[in-house]
Amino acid sequence: MRVLTALPVFLLTTVTALIPGLTLADDTYRFDEQTLQAIHDLSDTALESDLAYEITRSLTTEIGPRLAGTAQEARAREWAVAKLTGLGFENVRVEPFDLDLWTRGTSVIEEAAITAPYPQHLHAISLGGAAATPDEGLEAEVVFFSSFDDLLAFDDSDDALAGKLVFINDRMVATRTGEGYGWANRKRQKAWFHAEDRGAAGVLIRSVGTSSNRFAHTGMMSRPEGRKAKIPALAVSAPDADQIERIHESGETLRVRLKTSAGWRGEATSGNVIAEITGAEAPEEIVIIGAHLDSWDNGTGALDDGAGVGIVTAAAKLIMDAGQRPRRTIRVVLFGAEEVGLIGARAYAQARKDDGTLANHVIGSESDFGAREIWRLNSNVGEHALPFFDAMHVQMQHLGITRGNNEGNGGPDMYPLQYMGMPVAGLDQNGEDYFEFHHTPNDTFDKIVPAEMAQNVAAWVMFTWLVADTDMTFRPGME
Amino acid sequence: MRVLTALPVFLLTTVTALIPGLTLADDTYRFDEQTLQAIHDLSDTALESDLAYEITRSLTTEIGPRLAGTAQEARAREWAVAKLTGLGFENVRVEPFDLDLWTRGTSVIEEAAITAPYPQHLHAISLGGAAATPDEGLEAEVVFFSSFDDLLAFDDSDDALAGKLVFINDRMVATRTGEGYGWANRKRQKAWFHAEDRGAAGVLIRSVGTSSNRFAHTGMMSRPEGRKAKIPALAVSAPDADQIERIHESGETLRVRLKTSAGWRGEATSGNVIAEITGAEAPEEIVIIGAHLDSWDNGTGALDDGAGVGIVTAAAKLIMDAGQRPRRTIRVVLFGAEEVGLIGARAYAQARKDDGTLANHVIGSESDFGAREIWRLNSNVGEHALPFFDAMHVQMQHLGITRGNNEGNGGPDMYPLQYMGMPVAGLDQNGEDYFEFHHTPNDTFDKIVPAEMAQNVAAWVMFTWLVADTDMTFRPGME
Incomplete structure (x- = not known):
């Protein structure tokens, strides 16, 4: 019977279905x-x-x-x-x-807020490996990217990202296997160095994860060749990302303030x-x-x-x-x-x-x-x-x-x-x-x-x- | 037909069911x-x-x-x-x-943490009308009450609550009409003055609301005769209340630290x-x-x-x-x-x-x-x-x-x-x-x-x- 195992599966299935008495004794x-x-x-x-x-x-x-x-x-x-x-x-x-x-610093609490055009608090959390803001915080204009791929493809020859906060809005899809996670995670793992290399002041991402609850999702960033981030990088909760998206769609200039003491501690x-x-x-x-x-x-x-x-x-x-x-x-x-x-x-x-x-x-x-x-x-x-x-x-x-x-x-x-x-x-x-x-x-x-x-x-x-x-x-x- | 409306409803229903041709013309x-x-x-x-x-x-x-x-x-x-x-x-x-x-103070962020026996952060929020802690925060032992009624019935003749944090654990039930809210809200509205009158240093309650998400639920406290609270009063999220409950059940002494600048501003x-x-x-x-x-x-x-x-x-x-x-x-x-x-x-x-x-x-x-x-x-x-x-x-x-x-x-x-x-x-x-x-x-x-x-x-x-x-x-x- 051994030969049967070398046959394509569909054929094997067909053969066993056609010959009721046949059992694959050797394989059981x-x-x-x-x-x-x-x-x-x-x-x-x-x-x-x-x-x-x-x-x-x-x-x-x-x-x-x-x-x-x-x-x-x-x-x-x-x-x-x-x-x-x-x-x-x-x-x-x-x-x-x-x-x-x-570590995140002295507390799990970090500060993030929209300062313009519509001041309000954001629920955000530093990604593992992200740097601190200056002690007094950091405030900058947000540049909106619908996807991580858009950031990769972005032509920054005019230093358009210098001093700005890069925001990336990719959404993850829920599945039984969790297979959407790897794709959604690219922005979490890699956006920071693409942004840092383009002179950005920091990175914000829509939280990886599928929750519409107002929780920001943390997780580790990649460290290519052991590199450590020099800029802050935070995830905002999905409802906060929605808010950023709506303001972006309005055409207004969006500014965000961040304050975190996250960083490497030896x-x-x-x-x-x-x-x-x-x-x-x-x-x-x-x-x-x-x-x-x-x-x-x-x-x-x-x-x-x-x-x-x-x-x-x-x-x-x-x-x-x-x-x-x-x-x-x-x-x-x-x-x-x-x-x-x-x-x-x-x-x-x-x-x-x-x-x-x-x-x-x-x-x-x-x-x-x-x-x-x-x-x-x-x-x-x-x-x-x-x-x-x-x-x-x-x-x-x-x-x-x-x-x-x-x-x-x-x-x-x-x-x-x-x-x-x-x-x-x-x-x-x-x-x-x-x-x-x-x-x-x-x-x-x-x-x-x-x-x-x-x-x-x-x-x-x-x-x-x-x-x-x-x-x-x-x-x-x-x- | 007017007379029919004075009959009990069940009888009215019976009569109309038995006499198909009967309509309540005057009442329509x-x-x-x-x-x-x-x-x-x-x-x-x-x-x-x-x-x-x-x-x-x-x-x-x-x-x-x-x-x-x-x-x-x-x-x-x-x-x-x-x-x-x-x-x-x-x-x-x-x-x-x-x-x-x-107002809550300078930020929606307030600090709460278990300090003993198992140090960890709590998700908590001041109730409307609650007072600030001292600038350096407040740390005290927690006295656990399964229900608001237990607090009302508590014999504090030996000043057992003096300097302590009163915790109340009542749970609200979800209904289409929301009718569980009033009952569950008693602790939010009234626990503070019952606790304050017994010398408590502050109040913590399991969040009103039915969510098992880790969000604390705020809302206004009562002000009998315009009285203003002198002690802090915060709600902790349901998962944090569960944590407090489990630690209470272990028999260990539970201590909590709070820091908030909530208060009345004129x-x-x-x-x-x-x-x-x-x-x-x-x-x-x-x-x-x-x-x-x-x-x-x-x-x-x-x-x-x-x-x-x-x-x-x-x-x-x-x-x-x-x-x-x-x-x-x-x-x-x-x-x-x-x-x-x-x-x-x-x-x-x-x-x-x-x-x-x-x-x-x-x-x-x-x-x-x-x-x-x-x-x-x-x-x-x-x-x-x-x-x-x-x-x-x-x-x-x-x-x-x-x-x-x-x-x-x-x-x-x-x-x-x-x-x-x-x-x-x-x-x-x-x-x-x-x-x-x-x-x-x-x-x-x-x-x-x-x-x-x-x-x-x-x-x-x-x-x-x-x-x-x-x-x-x-x-x-x-x-």
Whole structure:
């Protein structure tokens, strides 16, 4: 039958439909009865458990905002060590690393206002990496760009942007996959240096995100070749961007005043918090499940990514409590400094490359897309392992999960490891309203629905148990 | 048939159901064909018109926030005079009045933070009438009350509240009528003096309103016998109130720091803006349709009450443009200083009492509950005029409007006139999500749906034309 797998999918489908008796026996992976019993018991337990919810409640209440490199993030690491130790994990430890510290200044409050033609307050927030205004603030005329592409194409041979504030108005669209984010993010990441190079005094963007609520959306700016911005760069909320757009359309000259003390503060320490369930038979083989501990400073990081911390920690704990150790080691990694450029993830991957344990990482995944239900199982593994994932998916169908494709990603903090060849899985959450809350003050604990979170944990215990208790390899060419 | 109207309603219903040929001819009011043609033409025009939307766009963009007694409110009056004059209204004028000015200080930004046990920022806003903290701020322990009633019942014989911050956690429920607002508002209006009398250093309340968004909800505090608060009083957003509640439940001592420069600033001027369509046959008889021009300072007052300004102004303008003057004068009144205690409405009513024209006010109504569709026609008129209103309702059924009862109110700025005996009608809007936005930064123009606003105007042109072009009286005992 093997030959059939080389046929185009539509033909394969046709053949199996025409010949009812034909089954692709060689391609169907079957879990043994004991394994099936184990994962369904775990799923049942997870659906009844509020552990993930309670962990996230604890983190978001007792720490709250936890910007990378700050004392708040350090407190979050202490919280995580205490929590993971208290839950009974092994080898709980912090792996520290250094980073360039950026903060908003003394407060999350920054000042922005239209001064002409119609004076009024704006809801705005500095983007990560942006510079301060002068102490007395900065007031300048706004030059309106409908899109980031318009800025790129702008002919500034007459220094038309010198001393001006560049405003960019691109809108993001809501999707279940969140796929509009990358495109919408270009202005957030790159507008500053295009504007700075053209002599602009600062940058304003319509908030990335899909919310019509009056919250400005922060997030990190790019740093090409380590460059640091010399100009302020802020996002304004969608209703404020609408206001700017309406005034622009009126033809009046628009002036805005900004005051922020945002900026780089030298070197600081962050760290990844690691905890394990040592494998019974192949302890050196590692299944890594992750989330990130840091958050933006304007919310309490409940969806991004307190929920992920709760989900993967609870999943590992439920496996630990099920009474039987899996073959392989399950390593929970709560990454530091994700928001500011995957600094923790890069440090983790580099350390594994350096100590030679990278190849021991069998597979990994991160929960970092909120707390809504998981709707799709993606993979990014060797072809030989696809039947294993297809069979895993069959077992997850009671959770309403569909089978995606083999081009999945494992979440942001898996990127460096994935880039270095580690297979990943994607337990994809419904992101339709994720960007209503993400990176705004509105990312708070009340936005989490306990039953949806429990569904996440149910999928994670099944996935984690199956990949940790098998001797199946997932790397391409390793069958 | 008259006797039937004295029977209980259920019996009346039974009788008419049992005797198909029976009609209540005496009680059925019928508009003449010309009137029917006029109001349906007006309704059709209104449903196609974006005038209300454009007026509201102009006010919220070109003025934005307009707190009573401030320069912003004065600019709004100038805007209104120019707009009403430009639209062709007659007798456009401002009736000024004085008020005690209260402002938040130099900025809409106030500082609030939990300092212990888990330091983090709070989203908070002073309530109207609250006092400033000392310049350096105020930090104190929080005493948690689940409800306002618990504060009232609290035994403070041991000075347990002295120097503390009183926190009150009552939750408001969302309804179509908004009827939960009054109850929920008790804490906003009255907690400060109960707390101040018990020696408290300040008051914090869970925001009135139904939003789970991280916006704090402002609004005026009561001033019994003109008393002014000596302590700060702020609302925190629902997610922040949740945070305070969780920390309270943990048993830890909670401390909060506040910094605000809110306070009374002496006497200032506000004013009502008035415009008319002079009646063709009985110009001294006045139908008053109103809205309020002032808004809270944290939003742009789009739903409260820029929408009302747009709706009643557009309704009057469409009648003006229909080519036929109604019998009576239609008076559009855009009230000042509604939010801070119906100061404009009281001044208007007092002036009419003083100049003897109160009795000329045939009927009135205000649009001040957002911009969602009108779902109910209420009245508060003499019994003899009920058939007129029932017949009016029949003509509004194509707009999806139900007939309410005769215990309606005409909106906040009609209260003083209604109290003095003026009949009113209530064109009740769907308020299910009104308190998601009301009195928060989130009250912005993008929240208005043009088609819903047009439906409002359609109902208002029908109502306004019918009451202005009739010789029907509406006062009880005036048949």
